[in-house]
Amino acid sequence: MDGEQEHLSGYQARDWEYVDYEMYQDEETGLWFRGPRPVLEGGNYFTCVGAAQTFGCFCPEPYPELLSRQIGLPVLNLGYGGAGPSFFLKYPKLIDRMNRGRFVVLQVMSGRSESNGAFDSGGLEYLIRRDTGERVSSDDAYADLLSQHALPESMPPKMRKAIRMFHGPPPVKALVEETLDNWVESYEALLDAIKKPVVLAWISTRSPRLHKSARMVWWWRRYDSVQAMFGAFPQLIGQRQVSQIASRCASYVECVSERGFPQLLVSRFTGDPTPVDCSKDRPDFQYISPYNSYYPSPEMQEDLAAQLAPVCQQMMKEDA
Template identity: 25%
Template sequence: MSYQNSGAGVLDQQVCRLSGSQLWVRGPCVVPKAPYVAFLGGSETFGRFVQAPFPALAQPLVGRACVNLGCANSGLDSLLNDAAVMRVAAAAETVVLQLCGAQNLSNQYYRVHPRRNDRFLAPSDRLAALYPEVDFTEFHFTKHLLNTLLRISPDRFSQIHSALRDVWLDRMERLLRALQGRVVLLWLRYPEEASQEVGGGLGADPLLVTRAMIDQVVGGGLGLIEVPVVAAAAQAGEMERMVYGPLQAPSAEHMPGPAMHRLIAERVAERLCELG
């Protein structure tokens, strides 16, 4: 394993990469002997801008080692395609999987970065034909791209939305099969008004994922942990307790603070203790 400054707003020694992995995950990366609980997810699971993310806080509550495989700005594609991360997750007694949005998935309309799934790489010929008036060189992030396409034509955007729904369901089913169903889904729900500020017209986080979609995949695992109101640090008045650089404040404002991570850890631990 190796360590480096990830720019994720945490101490350098708290970010590492498993041997053979391309993803920088939250440390420490000393994988314990089984049984242990593995946590998969994006920036919230990683614990961006906080000293102690909820996987670390859950460990003493569940009485088992917890391995944080969360990766900032990642999505289902980056997790599924990283053999080292999946190998550690597959060896876990239980996996807690944060539900990620559908916007950060490569699909028939566009490609995303293989590791930073929030980054838009290129449109397909199908998308270029669907939106001939759009200059796609102007876009670097999937949210900006999709919000613009939605604003230009909600009717045409419905085709992209449908494709993203199908791809998200496919990736989730693949991930659940790879982990042999030993997965508890974690749904971190932000208030609608907060999601509108961050995600524009794409709805609440996780973006473009509905309860019906979650209901369709939850049966392939061990159930669902729902945290119904996730408060961002700025909303909760916790910015002084966050760890971020001068240019990272706008991003830190929208991430959960220490108190929210504590609440999530308690919800997760409660469910894991129920499972035994």
């Protein structure tokens, strides 16, 4: 299968001022991954699998690299922007590589990268409407869905918002539940395919028991806006889904951190604060920001690596 590059190729173009990702193309799949290209001898390495958080956007050293140094074992970083679990199921050669290593660190990825009856994700966040074939971002796709089931305009705005905070439109709620069921099934299929021990890794500014936006924290699913419905990364995913897949893994590490977040973006050439133009990643991202207010900061990457290290060291002892 040809590699889909709309995310990763855009990351380097967008982020060149801050980080050189040393991108390389994998010969077997055509996909582009963060470098430097690893030198893997025999099976003496481990694999990190995930999305942009594992890739390490805006971070000179993502957690796979930090962890590799801490435990003294080479790493294969298969972080791919916008990926969900079903993305990796499309590439058996990547799974073969996971199975040749000693163990796998598997990130809890977003729920919005999963397909359902309305949208085909291809395992990525950029969706295709099944009825029209139009390609659209997940934010726009679900925002349109919410608007199709809006409450009557005759209702006072504050009342409409309050109702949607607690009671979602039944068709939207059903589609979200279908999406989450598919997400769990994709993780189960991926875990069945991975024959080596798996450490499931959660990294977020929120606990899986809570939902969160830039200004609020809550414990139920809201439907008053697409941002509220998704919540902070990993979008849509809560404790129930995490528990379902964590029970099938050798270990589970939960890193909830806001250290260094949001991250002021500084040019590696001048040392000066330099805003990022997000349209260099994708044309539908038309905004400029002085901060990374989405991806884990370098300090958050350090926190996850520190939590993973003792777990992985114990697995290495048991595998020796």
